[in-house]
Amino acid sequence: MAKRISSRLVKKDRLYTYDEAGDLLGITGHTVRAWRSKGLDVMTASKPHFILGAALIAYIESKQIKRSSKGALDEMFCFKCKAHRKPLGAMVDYIPITEVRGNLMGICGHCEGPLHRFTSKAGLGKLSAIYEIAIKGAS
Ligand SMILES: [Zn+2]
Structure with missing residues (x-):
C-alpha cells in the first residue's frame, strides 16, 4: 500500500x-x-x-x-490500541526479568490499557530522561 x-x-x-x-x-x-x-x-x-x-x-x-509510528523511544506498545503510545504521565514501572533485562510497564495515555516495552537494565539511564521510572524489586 x-x-x-x-x-x-x-x-x-x-x-x-x-x-x-x-x-x-x-x-x-x-x-x-x-x-x-x-x-x-x-x-x-x-x-x-x-x-x-x-x-x-x-x-x-x-x-x-x-x-x-515506528515506536519512538518515548513510546511503548499498547495491547488495546495495538499501536505505540506514550504512557500516561510519563510514569512507568521497571520489572526485572533477569539481571540485565526487564519489562517496562505503563498505562496508555490514549485508552488507559496496559503498555509494555522490553528494555535492558543498561538502557534505563537513557529512558529515565523521558520517564519517571519506578524500579520494582526483583523476585
Ligand atoms: Zn491504548
Missing part, C-alpha cells in the same frame, strides 16, 4: 461489500478482501459479506497509526 488511504468518506453506520468499500477508498475490492486476513472485521454470516463502516474506519486508522 503505497498511497495513504483516507477513511473520511466511509460512513460509520453503513454496510459495504468489498467492491463498494474499494470504490470508496480508491483501491480494488480484492485489496479490501485481503484486509480480512489482516484483521479487518467482516460480517461473514451473510452472502455477500458485509463490512460495517465503523469497522472499516477502525482498520484503516489502525494501519495508519502503525505506519506513522
Whole structure:
C-alpha cells in the first residue's frame, strides 16, 4: 500500500461489500478482501459479506497509526490500541526479568490499557530522561 488511504468518506453506520468499500477508498475490492486476513472485521454470516463502516474506519486508522509510528523511544506498545503510545504521565514501572533485562510497564495515555516495552537494565539511564521510572524489586 503505497498511497495513504483516507477513511473520511466511509460512513460509520453503513454496510459495504468489498467492491463498494474499494470504490470508496480508491483501491480494488480484492485489496479490501485481503484486509480480512489482516484483521479487518467482516460480517461473514451473510452472502455477500458485509463490512460495517465503523469497522472499516477502525482498520484503516489502525494501519495508519502503525505506519506513522515506528515506536519512538518515548513510546511503548499498547495491547488495546495495538499501536505505540506514550504512557500516561510519563510514569512507568521497571520489572526485572533477569539481571540485565526487564519489562517496562505503563498505562496508555490514549485508552488507559496496559503498555509494555522490553528494555535492558543498561538502557534505563537513557529512558529515565523521558520517564519517571519506578524500579520494582526483583523476585
Ligand atoms: Zn491504548
